[in-house]
Amino acid sequence: MTKKNLSLEDHIQNAKDGVQTSFNYLLDTYWNDVYGFQLKRVQNEYEAEDITIQSFSRAFDRIETFKEEYNFKTWIIQISKNIHIDLQRKKNASIRSKTTTEADNDSIYSIVDDNPSPEDRLITEQNLAQLLKFIKQLKPHYQEVINLRYFQELTYKEIAEKLDEPINNIKVKLLRAKKLLSEIIYKAKTNDK
Numbered sequence: 192m193t194k195k196n197l198s199l200e201d202h203i204q205n206a207k208d209g210v211q212t213s214f215n216y217l218l219d220t221y222w223n224d225v226y227g228f229q230l231k232r233v234q235n236e237y238e239a240e241d242i243t244i245q246s247f248s249r250a251f252d253r254i255e256t257f258k259e260e261y262n263f264k265t266w267i268i269q270i271s272k273n274i275h276i277d278l279q280r281k282k283n284a285s286i287r288s289k290t291t292t293e294a295d296n297d298s299i300y301s302i303v304d305d306n307p308s309p310e311d312r313l314i315t316e317q318n319l320a321q322l323l324k325f326i327k328q329l330k331p332h333y334q335e336v337i338n339l340r341y342f343q344e345l346t347y348k349e350i351a352e353k354l355d356e357p358i359n360n361i362k363v364k365l366l367r368a369k370k371l372l373s374e375i376i377y378k379a380k381t382n383d384k
Contacts, residue, residue, distance in 0.1 A: 325376055334368075
């Protein structure tokens with residue numbers, strides 16, 4: 192069975208086993224649903240994107256708790272809804288808090304990072320000047336994580352500490368940034384032909 196023929200259930204099981212391409216698939220498949228849901232709720236692109244990132248990071252962190260008898264889209268949107276409610280409560284209570292603790296950071300899932308994804312291969316094929324031009328087309332927070340990861344060669348943990356964000360948020364931001372960057376590169380390549 193090729194990767195393209197995998198069912199949603201296969202991708203969920205592979206994600207439970209730590210397969211990065213399945214995390215990418217789930218993120219790509221459900222990003223617009225979760226982001227659209229949050230955008231309607233908060234009516235602010237930055238806040239909707241931030242909640243969406245937190246939603247996927249929490250879902251990926253707890254992917255082993257997903258039960259197949261449920262709909263994955265419903266599950267991830269419920270996680271997103273709960274995160275929004277929690278953020279509203281914290282905002283209303285004027286309490287600034289983090290989404291995870293140090294103990295959580297130690298137990299967070301690890302995305303297998305040894306095989307380059309198609310996005311990674313496309314990104315590395317570009318010459319540096321052209322690549323920097325493409326990176327500048329990303330939103331600033333995506334530019335920042337790409338820079339820290341690929342140019343400063345920081346680990347996920349180092350990036351999380353530098354940006355004062357949970358490590359799982361950094362992983363999702365990087366997945367999303369790589370996806371958006373590869374789309375920009377692909378679009379430029381096809382326009383050049």
